[in-house]
Amino acid sequence: LAKTTQPISMDSYEGQEVNITCSHNNIATNDYITWYQQFPSQGPRFIIQGYKTKVTNEVASLFIPADRKSSTLSLPRVSLSDTAVYYCLVGAYNTDKLIFGTGTRLQVFP
Amino acid sequence: DTGVSQDPRHKITKRGQNVTFRCDPISEHNRLYWYRQTLGQGPEFLTYFQNEAQLEKSRLLSDRFSAERPKGSFSTLEIQRTEQGDSAMYLCASSLELGPDSYEQYFGPGTRLTVT
Numbered sequence: 001l002a003k004t005t006q007p008i009s010m011d012s013y014e015g016q017e018v019n020i021t022c023s024h025n026n027i028a029t030n031d032y033i034t035w036y037q038q039f040p041s042q043g044p045r046f047i048i049q050g051y052k053t054k055v056t057n058e059v060a061s062l063f064i065p066a067d068r069k070s071s072t073l074s075l076p077r078v079s080l081s082d083t084a085v086y087y088c089l090v091g092a093y094n095t096d097k098l099i100f101g102t103g104t105r106l107q108v109f110p
Numbered sequence: 111d112t113g114v115s116q117d118p119r120h121k122i123t124k125r126g127q128n129v130t131f132r133c134d135p136i137s138e139h140n141r142l143y144w145y146r147q148t149l150g151q152g153p154e155f156l157t158y159f160q161n162e163a164q165l166e167k168s169r170l171l172s173d174r175f176s177a178e179r180p181k182g183s184f185s186t187l188e189i190q191r192t193e194q195g196d197s198a199m200y201l202c203a204s205s206l207e208l209g210p211d212s213y214e215q216y217f218g219p220g221t222r223l224t225v226t
Contacts, residue, residue, distance in 0.1 A: 032213065034213065041219070041220070041222075042217075042219055042220070043114070043153075043201045043202075043203065043217025043218050043219055043220055044153065044201075044217050045217065046214040046215070046216075049213055049214075085152075087152055093213050094207070094213050095213070096141070096158055096165065096166060097143065097155040097158060097166065097168075098143075098145075098153070098155065098203075098215060099155065100152025100153050100154070101152055102150070102151060102152055103152050
């Protein structure tokens with residue numbers, strides 16, 4: 001499974017847009033990119049998944065360039081409740097196990 | 111509530127004791143996963159079931175660990191002769207194979223184990 005690299009931490013203020021970039025240079029042809037969010041003392045929660053170009057849902061957008069060697073999770077107008085750890089995962093569409101890295105700890109300030 | 115539930119939420123035990131955790135997945139989900147998470151790290155895959163069959167086990171799952179899903183519904187994870195290194199959050203997740211959202215795993219709140 002492709003290894004991912006993402007920033008250890010990021011800070012933002014309420015109302016700002018936050019972009020978290022993940023590098024996955026060894027992504028395979030059939031790999032998808034998935035992001036999970038985890039609050040303290042809770043299990044991770046699925047945010048978004050994509051294969052190429054752009055995917056948008058009610059929570060976030062995922063931008064994937066043509067070479068697919070990186071991806072960017074975009075959170076519009078963050079609030080204090082978006083403070084969490086965000087994990088970028090790469091693997092098959094219906095993978096039987098998720099491989100998490102250390103994630104990006106996002107802190108949102110008022 | 112139709113989410114994944116885990117019991118207990120917290121467990122403190124002395125080294126050498128056995129512990130058992132329970133996971134109740136979302137009712138129609140046929141896949142069930144166990145992960146372990148230590149402080150500051152992402153979850154690590156331990157094992158998963160499809161219905162009652164255990165299909166894969168990580169090398170992290172030493173012979174002191176055993177997981178079962180006897181009727182393809184709830185699952186138990188037992189740790190025998192606990193060690194301090196077993197202290198972690200144990201997460202359970204479930205998913206529906208071949209469903210329209212089959213790529214998404216739904217996680218429970220976890221069981222936090224502290225071995226003293």
